[in-house]
Amino acid sequence: MDDLDRRIINTLQEGFPLTARPFAAVAAGLGLDEADLLARLRRLRADNVLTRFGPLFNAEALGGGLTLAAMAVPQERFAAVADLVNAHPEVAHNYAREHRLNMWFVVATERPEQVRPVLEAIAADSGLPVYDMPKLEEFSLSLRFEA
Amino acid sequence: MTTPPFDEIDRRIVLATQEGLPLVPAPYAEVARQVGIDEAELLERLRRMQGDGRIRRIGAVPNHYALGYRFNGMTVWDVPDARARALGRAVGALPFVSHCYLRPRHPPDWPYTLFAMVHGRDRDTALAHVEAIARLLGADDLGHQVLFSSRILKKTGLRLSGGHGA
Structure with missing residues (x-):
């Protein structure tokens, strides 16, 4: 670059x-x-320096559902659980984070009522609790990084 | 109903562009062809969606890791509920905070409600941002943590399935 x-x-x-x-x-x-x-x-x-180029849609303004969810995944199961989570097309982002809650992912669906079944399926398939942390209010979203 | 009108053509526009615009000299003509409308109508609809907030913006989304932002901290704060909105506005206005949200607690495991993302090319820069937020919150900081991301496991745009109408 x-x-x-x-x-x-x-x-x-x-x-x-x-x-x-x-x-x-x-x-x-x-x-x-x-x-x-x-x-x-x-x-x-x-080269994946740009992850996307085009319109950035606001899922909620389109009438969709959106949430942030977190899980505490045992290290030895981390890769398998990541695969299981990522296999859901509704999972838009998934980040590993350094915390007891070590997997954080965003679920975006066409309609709000479709969020819960995705979280329930992930909880059932992984056998792990899924913490649902939907946005209650948004204060800033600048989405800009100086290259 | 506060949801703006979203018809079948808008839906087809979202489907055609959610992976991004084609990198060709006339990208909108190409998308219009896929959607089955003319370019002028596509541009008008995109303008309308941008105007009412259904499109946040049109442009590039960099992979911040590739730009050298290796230290991406999700800072989470336990603040008094009665002051959460005012504090959120103040933290969200800080120039180095890219996203700032209020989210529900999950006591006792998770007492934090105010989320603010900070980024740095080195850990010290990111931690200086966290300190600045702590100073701003003062006595309203009832406890906080910084969760650095260690890996992107998945990152895509919004996905609508192509299957059926809304």
Whole structure:
């Protein structure tokens, strides 16, 4: 990753134009041409420097369900339980964390009532308690990282 | 009903873009073709979804580990319920807090309600952020912990199944 990659990542976190040739517009602002920008973006995606490029949907505003859940998973079962959790397509993110509650995952569903069955299935299949920690209020969501 | 209108075409737009936009010169024309509408209608609908908050933003989502942010701490705070909202607004306004939420307690195992994510390229930077939050909360900090993430086990966008209408 070079300085130009960093500028591209920083610029594209600010937003992306809703116009017919958006990459050409962004490229012009960065002083490069459309094909170069696209080539770099494809590489950044392929290398997983960018996990996504596109619209970030708000699951709740779309009428969906969303929660954060946590589990205390014994170390010797960690990989197997991670596979079991990740196998649910509704699990959007899953992070290992350094705590007794060592697995934290986000469940996003099309409708709010679909969250609970996912958590219940994970609890039943793993034999472990699942702590449901839905968001009660959101104070900030900046989602921006300086590259 | 507070949910904004979400029709079958919007649903198809979500399905067509939830994995991301195609990296081609005219990405919206390509998505419009997949959805079966013209590009102008797609752009209008995306603008509407962005305006009413169904789309938070359109752009790049970096893997913060790949950018060198190796120390990603979920800080969790036990604060007095009566002050939780005011404190949440204050903590959420700190420039280094990327997400800030209020969540339910699970006593006795989990007394923490205020969650704030902090990030650093080194552990000391992340811990300095935690200290700054502690100073801001002062006597309202009834106990806190920092849970550093050690590994991403899964990370995808929002997923709608393609199966059936809502």
